[in-house]
Amino acid sequence: MSRIGKKPVDLPSGVSATVSGQTIEVKGPKGTRSFTATDDVTIAVEESAVNVTPRGSSKRARQQWGMSRTMVQNLVTGVSEGFKKELEITGVGYRAQIQGNVLKLNLGYSHEVNFETPEGVTITSPKNTEIVVEGIDQQLVGQVAANIREWRAPEPYKGKGIRYKGEYIFRKEGKKK
Secondary structure (H helix, E strand, O other), rough: OOOOOOOOOEOOOOOOOEOOOOOEEEEOOOOHHHHHHHHOOOEEEEEOEEEEEEEOOOOHHHHHHHHHHHHHHHHHHHHHHEEEEEEEOOOOOOEEEEOOOOEEEEOOOOOOOOEEEOOOOOEEEEOEEEEEEEEEOOOHHHHHHHHHHHOOOOOOOOOEEEEEOOOOOOOOOOOOO
């Protein structure tokens, strides 16, 4: 039995869900998201909760059971609260600023890096050493944050680069004389 799959997904106030076939559509104050489940699970909306149950006891059905329930939970969380990734920039002269929907990064290259903000995500820079990526799609928010971090991943000697807030960078000792 899937411990995750057994739990129903509670719908907070202001969030509604509709099921048509294998597709569930969730509407909330931040927007609308949908997910199409495989034929191995059944999705049902009962009062203020969504239940996911497996069809049969095959290994694939049990795998899809927990995964589908988590996907539905992420839809509900996205349209009610949203998702957020925070990045920190460390290094002398490294900074970020927003101009329109373009994130301009100075990362020690001979040129400025211009990162175009994709649709469905908002990027803000409260300080010139912080970047905040927000949106209702968890996968898209995480991918955009990873793409920004990829421009200058933190290095282990001085710790310079772009890191997730709270991320630990294993530091190495430099050369000895």
